[in-house]
Amino acid sequence: MNALHNIDLFAQAALSIVFEALPFLLLGSLASGLVEAYVPRERVERLVPKGRLAATFFGLALGAATPCCECGVVYLARRLMGKGVPPGAALAFMLAAPVINPVSILATLVAFRGDPTMAVWRCLVVSVAALAVGWFAGGQKAESLLKPLAGREPACGCGHDHVPGQAHGHADGHALAASPADGPAPLFGSLADALPVAALGPDRRQQAASALTHAMADFLDMAKVLVFGSMVAAAFKAYVPASVIMAMENDLALAIPGMMALAVGLSLCSQADAFVAASFSTFPQAAKLAFLALGPMLDLKLVLMWRQVFTPRLVRVLAWVPAAIVFVVCVALGLATGGAS
Template sequence: MPSLDAIPLFAQVCVAILLEAAPFLLLGSLASGLFEVFVSRETIERMMPKSPLAGIAAGVVLGMVVPCCECGIVPLIRRLLAKGVPPATAMTFMLAGPVINPVVLASTFVAFQGDTTIVALRCALVAVVAMVIGFALRAKRSEELLLADAKPIRSACGCGDEPAALFGSLSDAVGLSAVKASGPDLKARLDHAMRHAQADFLDMFRILFLGSLIAAAFKTLAPAGLVGMMEKDLLLSVSGMMILAVVLSLCSQADAFVAASFSGFPVAAKLAFLALGPVLDIKLVLMWRGVFRREVVNLLIVVPAVIVFSACLLLGAFGKVWP
């Protein structure tokens, strides 16, 4: 039975995670809203080369500069594939973008108190996962990836299926009246961007709040024997953090603060949480099932899990990230 003395510590940990993560969640929501309104999909299409190998590299580079969250990027990728963007490029961008963009890297840097090693490892591991998926799908055509009867979907953060400049669906997604897409003025565009950011922030903050509650509960209420066993066992800690990442379905802009709160866990386990969550979680699987064929969904589930699990075990057992 947990002691009442643990309640203040529980509240302190929960509030600390929320206060540290909220500014980056807000910054990411604002960036995503501006991108949604001011960057058209035609612009992205022009940036993507047709060669599969060059397309994989372009998908990674595009992910570095485009601030898309992992849930908002799925509808965008569906539209790009339907417009003929090479699958190798689109799928690499879909997996890499939510992690290796500046907002997420900055939040990871702050959460881990300036530790550039964890930032670099997270970026590299997710980039590897994205490139492997892109390479595996390099010979596929878009119609071989997408469901034949796929319908427009709503992302978990309120994004509609049309990614940019199509204000009708965006208005529906955030509760606005329809506005003509033909030449809205700057004020109207900014208003749409802010409404989109507001919906994104509120939806993701609810998930962040749940994640902070679970992290605080584990830190303060879990039996000391269980925590100690997980902290000392590499296999158990990596597996546990991977499962937690999938279940929590946290936004990549704030998940680093939850991971950092597991201070006694090996860095390899925290890296597993940071690398897997943005490329594989419950909300993503549900969205994928409405967009991609079953074999593609299976690939998106199995490959990231295997790569992250294997890499973190190797890094933990033989590298410097295991204390």
């Protein structure tokens, strides 16, 4: 009977994570496709500040204005880097956006009954970690941090992806039409013709087809990783004894790393995890902050997604730097407050 209960809990947890994350993954994929198809590289390069520190803060500001979940922001960050956004700005945006956007802040305020303390601390800790990673990446070239996407590597060396059968884009951001000798037509060509965009000119239709093609490819790449990561997180939730979790609540030395591990294992959405953290009412505030700050920056599904997009060296930086910063800040805060709950 207990085994059946665990299987039932595993299934519920896995499906819950997948269904919770899929809408945000879809939105992130669509945003990624739109950026690739409609945003000229030269315009992006003119918009972003040139200085290393200024570019990193620009990424942070962009994250504050972008309501998104960590599930859909990884490929969007990759597209921004391919469009000429400095790696420091793109990675600061990727780490910070899921937490410091208005939707996540509002969710945290609601979860903690209107008390702004946790929301403020959460934004501060995540911003510090995002700036640290952004500063590191700001001194690197995008090509040294990104892995080529299998089957979609650009042969032209321009640093961004092309639709199958699509020629290289001009400086104004519009792509040349492919000739029959260039290969098969874009995958979504027939769909673009069937949609209202068919009333637009050929260049507009081709851009719409390009956006849909890139969005679908990104969505499928990430969806399979999301499902696997959700299953691992569900197994963690279903088979780790509750007694182990409860043993941590009265010991700050166990509570902070324990809640960090729990955040990584549960892989919750950044716009829903505040309600889970608030449910640990007997845990110290510093431990709950560790859970809220680390989870959106580092969890099982994110690591799997990063491995699809970034080089192993950058994956290690993305994993260890935020974890170290969250641990140090939360321990200091816990000692300063005497482990208050």
